[in-house]
Amino acid sequence: MASNSDYAATFGFVDADSDGRISAQEYADLMHRLGDTCTQEQARQAIEAMDQDGDGLITLEEFTAYMSDQGA
Numbered sequence: 001m002a003s004n005s006d007y008a009a010t011f012g013f014v015d016a017d018s019d020g021r022i023s024a025q026e027y028a029d030l031m032h033r034l035g036d037t038c039t040q041e042q043a044r045q046a047i048e049a050m051d052q053d054g055d056g057l058i059t060l061e062e063f064t065a066y067m068s069d070q071g072a
Ligand SMILES: [Ca+2]
Pocket: 015, 016, 017, 018, 019, 020, 021, 022, 023, 026
């Protein structure tokens, strides 16, 4: 089972500009770095699935809650 600090490390990896929020653009960039194809629409939907307050950005709290729900 992953700890919160593991989530924070993963979050920091995705948060390319280190502003404490993951945007759809950062998510798409990560997918591209991993060699995956990800359209802006797919990135937006992935963000929407994690976004709890509807601001279109993922905070560490939202990310951790989502990952915990997945049992990851
Ligand atoms: Ca960011």
